[in-house]
Amino acid sequence: MPFFSVVIPSYNRSGMTKEAIESVLDQTFQDFEIIVVDDGSTDDTDEVLRSFDEKIIYHKQTNAGVASARNKGVALSNGQYICYLDSDDLWHPEKLAIYKDSLSKIPDASFLFSDFHKHDIKLPEPYSLSNSDMFPYIYDLAAQFERELYTIEGEDLLRLLFKGYPLYPSTFAVRRDVHDHYRWDPGILKSEDFNFVLKVSRQYRFAYVSQSLTTVRVHDSNKSSDFLAKDNVNLISMKLYRDLYVKKNVRSLCNFYISQKQFAIGKSYLKLGLVRRGLSHIVNSLLYKENWKRLLKRLIAKPVEGQRVA
Helix, strand or coil: CCCEEEEEEECCCHHHHHHHHHHHHCCCCCCEEEEEEECCCCCCHHHHHHHHHHHCEEEECCCCCHHHHHHHHHHHCCCCEEEECCCCCEECCCHHHHHHHHHHHCCCCCEEEEEEEEEECCCCCCCCCCHHHHCCCHHHHCEEEECCEEEECHHHHHHHHHHCCCCCHHHCEEEHHHHHCCCCCCCCCCCHHHHHHHHHHCCCCEEEEEEEEEEEEECHHHCCCCHHHHHHHHHHHHHHHHHHCCCHHHHHHHHHHHHHHHHHHHHHHHHCCCHHHHHHHHHHHCCCHHHHHHHHHHHHHHHHHHCCCC
């Protein structure tokens, strides 16, 4: 049984998939298997991946979406931990070695993730700021275990996710038994990763490695042009999580962040000139009393900030 199973879902990205696989094969820690699930590609993915022979487990299925492909990868896997790598992303050569060391130090962590950098492939270098550089509040919510290793659970984890800290599947390592209870939801076509992490977070302890070990590549085919649809799906997931899973004493915390998300969506609609939709979201956000204090402070602060100094 390998320590890690690396699941790579792919669809019409033969060249990038090949590079993703190579970034796994280049790992300094070698106790892993690679499972590539081809989600009905119509390009030359099948032919390109033949060169890897027995180095990978290759499975092709009828196109059913990335969630279905990841679930199939889990079903074919044998490792103690399932790692995900999207076909357009790359790993640092030390990633699995660092993950193995981190998991040996925090064996009760069921879910491990790490920092990453984005790289627009039209540019020569990745962005200078990492994910956690842009969303540093993770360090206010996570408990430092040692140096670059942190733990996060309970309400702090809920705050992190509801506040909007982006977690990317290419950084996930999930203990096998977690998948006995939770799989990816094929019915969710946008933000399936947010939905999955929310469900897992209610029951398990997370660990975080404050090192950038993944390059998330940005290109034309993965840029989210419909960001508002994604935000609305996230809002629905947040409401379902609140209604189905949280205790009554935590509902107020959920409402606070749901209100903020709804207010932000409303502002985005207004900027696009969709006044009716925008006002509807803003009005609905104001129905949550948990956000009144925050909004009142903003309304009071603005005139003061605008005053001219005598």
